[in-house]
Amino acid sequence: MDRASIDQGAARTAAELRLQLAQMTAATQMLEQRTADEKSKRYLAAMEQSICRMLRVVGRLELSARLGEGGEPPRLESELIDLAQLTRSLGERLGELLAYAGVELTVSAPEWMGALADEGLIRQMLMELVSNAAKAGGHVALTLAQHGQRAVFTVEDDGPGVGPELLSRLFSSAEESVPDWRKAGVGVAIARRVADLHSGALVAECAGEGKGLRVVASIPLGTPGGGVLKTPSALSWDRGGFDEELIALSVLLPVEAFGPRDN
Numbered sequence: 001m002d003r004a005s006i007d008q009g010a011a012r013t014a015a016e017l018r019l020q021l022a023q024m025t026a027a028t029q030m031l032e033q034r035t036a037d038e039k040s041k042r043y044l045a046a047m048e049q050s051i052c053r054m055l056r057v058v059g060r061l062e063l064s065a066r067l068g069e070g071g072e073p074p075r076l077e078s079e080l081i082d083l084a085q086l087t088r089s090l091g092e093r094l095g096e097l098l099a100y101a102g103v104e105l106t107v108s109a110p111e112w113m114g115a116l117a118d119e120g121l122i123r124q125m126l127m128e129l130v131s132n133a134a135k136a137g138g139h140v141a142l143t144l145a146q147h148g149q150r151a152v153f154t155v156e157d158d159g160p161g162v163g164p165e166l167l168s169r170l171f172s173s174a175e176e177s178v179p180d181w182r183k184a185g186v187g188v189a190i191a192r193r194v195a196d197l198h199s200g201a202l203v204a205e206c207a208g209e210g211k212g213l214r215v216v217a218s219i220p221l222g223t224p225g226g227g228v229l230k231t232p233s234a235l236s237w238d239r240g241g242f243d244e245e246l247i248a249l250s251v252l253l254p255v256e257a258f259g260p261r262d263n
Helices: 003-034 038-066 083-101 119-136 164-171 186-197 244-248
Strands: 079-082 104-108 114-117 139-147 150-157 201-205 214-220
Touching: 003 038, 038 186, 038 244, 079 083, 079 119, 083 104, 083 114, 083 119, 083 139, 083 244, 114 119, 114 214, 119 139, 119 150, 119 186, 119 214, 119 244, 186 201, 186 214
Parallel strands: 104 139
Antiparallel strands: 079 114, 139 150, 150 214, 201 214
């Protein structure tokens, strides 16, 4: 069987998994509305936690295809968007969720910064970087700044840092150009691929053992005249009924972060 056939089979499998997970989500949400017992609510929240973690796997499988796996051209949907608003709104939601895990997220962004970019992929890149940083330390800083004609995102943590060998392997451009969702370190690979597709770059530096890690992603602003500015959405919803920020952080969050919510 050739690679194209394998990829088509994976896409069909992902679609079928989404359908089943959506049905499970609908069932748990109906039960939540009819359940007053706190113990039962906790069991339902645990089910939703598992659903989110499965949706995360499915989403990465689908994302790998969108980024160009299997010989297909990558699919970018570039629009003129406000990166500053995207960073602030995304950071606010991620901060709310990370508080459940005892992680503090601080966000800094200018009043406005327009760029021609794929909102969904930039959002995914930032979620991957923040999620990785949150695994390492109790405080994460997300910063957006303009350097010349480039937008520069910086994600820093206060964790133990990364050794030179691992740092080189994870952030080397010699790694596969399209991230393999099955491998460890895929979050970094996704972020690097998104930066590459925007004609940008992803680099990292560690000041030494115990001094945390800083990851910097930069993309050109590319704001042609006459573009129609799109306002970034406050939340991005997955077809399973959960916001994508919850799915992205589902491997970090305790069961208390799941359960009844206002849609």
